[in-house]
Amino acid sequence: MAKTGDGESLGTAEGAVMGRAAHALHAEDPVLDDHWAIHLLGEASRAQVTSPDYLALSIERAGFDASRILAIGVGALRYAEDEVERCVARGVGQYVILGAGFDTFALRRADLVDRLVVFEVDHPDVQALKRSRIEAAAETPASLPRFVPVDFETTTLEAGLSAAGFDPDREAIFSFMNTTPYLTEEAIEATLSEIARLAAPGSRIVLNYGAEVPLSAAQVEYLETLQSNVRASGEPWRSRFRPEAFEALLERVGFVLIEHATEADLFERYFAGRRDGFRPGVPGRLVTAEVAPRG
Numbered sequence: 001m002a003k004t005g006d007g008e009s010l011g012t013a014e015g016a017v018m019g020r021a022a023h024a025l026h027a028e029d030p031v032l033d034d035h036w037a038i039h040l041l042g043e044a045s046r047a048q049v050t051s052p053d054y055l056a057l058s059i060e061r062a063g064f065d066a067s068r069i070l071a072i073g074v075g076a077l078r079y080a081e082d083e084v085e086r087c088v089a090r091g092v093g094q095y096v097i098l099g100a101g102f103d104t105f106a107l108r109r110a111d112l113v114d115r116l117v118v119f120e121v122d123h124p125d126v127q128a129l130k131r132s133r134i135e136a137a138a139e140t141p142a143s144l145p146r147f148v149p150v151d152f153e154t155t156t157l158e159a160g161l162s163a164a165g166f167d168p169d170r171e172a173i174f175s176f177m178n179t180t181p182y183l184t185e186e187a188i189e190a191t192l193s194e195i196a197r198l199a200a201p202g203s204r205i206v207l208n209y210g211a212e213v214p215l216s217a218a219q220v221e222y223l224e225t226l227q228s229n230v231r232a233s234g235e236p237w238r239s240r241f242r243p244e245a246f247e248a249l250l251e252r253v254g255f256v257l258i259e260h261a262t263e264a265d266l267f268e269r270y271f272a273g274r275r276d277g278f279r280p281g282v283p284g285r286l287v288t289a290e291v292a293p294r295g
């Protein structure tokens with residue numbers, strides 16, 4: 001169940017946007033320059049993030065260094081954004097962000113407003129909080145996404161997307177970043193299967209998932225700490241996949257795999273050469289896949 005909150009009882013949507021706001025504010029060369037993120041924070045979160053000691057304080061508060069998982073989150077959104085730009089360049093005009101949380105793409109990408117309609121799918125409570133934060137923001141958004149309230153565990157996508165004006169006959173790009181671990185395998189498969197049936201062939205999806213792969217002792221320890229944190233926050237991780245099982249799932253529901261990248265690929269692409277040590281530190285996989293032609 002998605003949570004909303006501020007300060008002590010943060011939902012994961014707010015936790016993620018806090019990390020992006022801090023990264024955009026304090027990093028020398030941000031992997032994703034999410035300057036809008038700061039406007040979506042509640043007062044207590046904004047006060048924490050603007051402190052120059054944010055990282056040290058958050059390590060002290062949480063008892064572990066969240067920057068290694070934050071780097072996965074930030075890198076994944078940059079990976080998505082790069083694919084969206086490639087799709088827009090070839091004329092794709094619809095972008096559906098699944099598990100959007102406090103994503104800021106629509107709010108900050110003034111350059112794409114005329115070419116791209118953005119749909120955001122998330123739990124209705126998270127969307128309500130986000131809308132109120134946008135209304136109260138100190139900056140005017142470049143555009144507003146079309147909000148599609150959905151609980152992936154209980155609701156299908158099609159009716160909501162259709163009511164929001166999604167055109168199934170035109171190609172679309174979907175992203176599903178930093179969200180699948182919070183969903184059951186059944187909800188993930190049902191959602192991907194629905195997209196493969198609903199979206200025009202050639203439409204693409206970019207997503208990441210928690211990988212069930214051999215781990216070092218340090219990785220095991222880090223992941224255990226992380227899992228007990230997310231469990232305590234009320235949004236436990238519910239799924240992990242072996243990479244070959246995830247590829248089989250994609251094929252089964254009607255996608256053709258384009259790229260299956262590792263956290264090491266993510267490092268090479270976006271983090272190599274950084275001097276601040278910011279880098280992905282947990283195993284994760286990123287996928288680009290395309291809706292297969294219907295036979």
Ligand SMILES: C[S@@+](CC[C@H](N)C(=O)[O-])C[C@H]1O[C@@H](n2cnc3c(N)ncnc32)[C@H](O)[C@@H]1O
Binds near residue numbers: 016077
């Ligand atoms: C860690 S946040 C990631 C948000 C955003 N994609 C990002 O990278 O910042 C996970 C998101 O999944 C959403 N979520 C989790 N379970 C959900 C469900 N059953 N239905 C709809 N959304 C859900 C949460 O509300 C939250 O916004």
